[in-house]
Amino acid sequence: MWLPKKVYWSPQNIMIDITNNCNLHCIMCRPQILKTKSLVWSYLDFLFVVNHFSPRSISIGATGEPLLNKHISSMIHCLHKKRIKVILNTNGTLLKDFTEDWLQELDLIKISIDAPNETVYKFIRQNENFLQLVDTVKKITYLKKPRVRFEYVIMSQNYYEMSNFIKFCKELKTTCFFRLFEGLQLQEQNVKDYMNVSEIEMELNKAQIVAKDLNVQTNLPDLCKKMQYVRQYYNREKIVDDRRKHICLLPWLQFFVRVDGETCPCCNLLENDMFSVGNIFQISNVWNSQKMIDLRCLFLKKKNYDLFSTCAKCEFLYWKQLWQWTKLIPGWFK
Secondary structure (H helix, E strand, O other), X not given: OOOOOOOOOOOOEEEEOOEOOOOOOOOXXXXXXXXXXXXXXXXXXXXXXXXXXXXXXXEEOOOOOHHHOOOHHHHHHHHHHOOOEEEEEEOOOOHHHOOHHHHOOOOEEEEEOOOOOHHHHHHHHOOOOHHHHHHHHHHHHOOOOOEEEEEEEEOOOOHHHHHHHHHHHHHHOOEEEEEEOOOOOOOHHHHHHHHOHHHHHHHXXXXXXXXXXXXXXXXXXXHHXXXXXXXXXXXXXXXXXXXXXXXXXXXXXXEEEOOOOEEEOOHHHHHHOOOOOOEOOOOOOHHHOHHHHHHHHHHHOOOHHHHOHHHHHOOOOOHHHHHHHHOOOOOOOO
């Protein structure tokens, strides 16, 4: 595979964080986010970033709840007019406040929910509006657009509900994407629960069968094929797999812009390893900055797996994985 150090095409997908504020205090992420300074983009900040690139899709929202930005409607409408596919990453609790016309300017809504019932949802999300969220999703799925995808972080508090979650997705006519838990901010008693990895493995396999029987689109076939990786990940062992045979493609395809303007091709690399290739509000061409070129060189030599803790353990994105994941992310790459 030949990949250039300097890229003459736009990133296919851009992730932007238009605020780091959130209206929930979920157990797996808020302890860290609450320590950061509150930031919100203006509409001019948004235009400045969007006009830098010509992507196929833009994902809005990462560390915060994007619907808290008062300019969100104008931002979505701008992307819709530019014919850029729009992916909204949200906890979904504020979607009830938006009109059908606005919702149909979105291509995909990714809702982080992590639970198929009110009890588990309330514990993880620290929120009591589960039934209201379900009602909102039902209304959205009757529209022609957008598609709805649920996000489910597999934790000790919810892994036993994965099969029920598949049935829940079938009822609400959504797809779903299961993610491995990344945070280390939980209290020690919660972290210890991860040692029972055999049960997580069993529940993953059960959920895959349920998804196949109900014809619910998920990433479970991919996860179940990598069960050794899942075991190593949750046991906090060194990941031993074939990643060193592959080059992760993110530095050539994707760009993440944090709310403070710092950039990187991978949100986890920027958040966990603090590797920025430049601030978009200060550097004219961050996509091909010297730091970005140096980063691509590290990826080409596969040194990123040794240098960055994120790369050493993440689900890296190579060609085969890319095509599999695009089935669940319409407009991204293809």
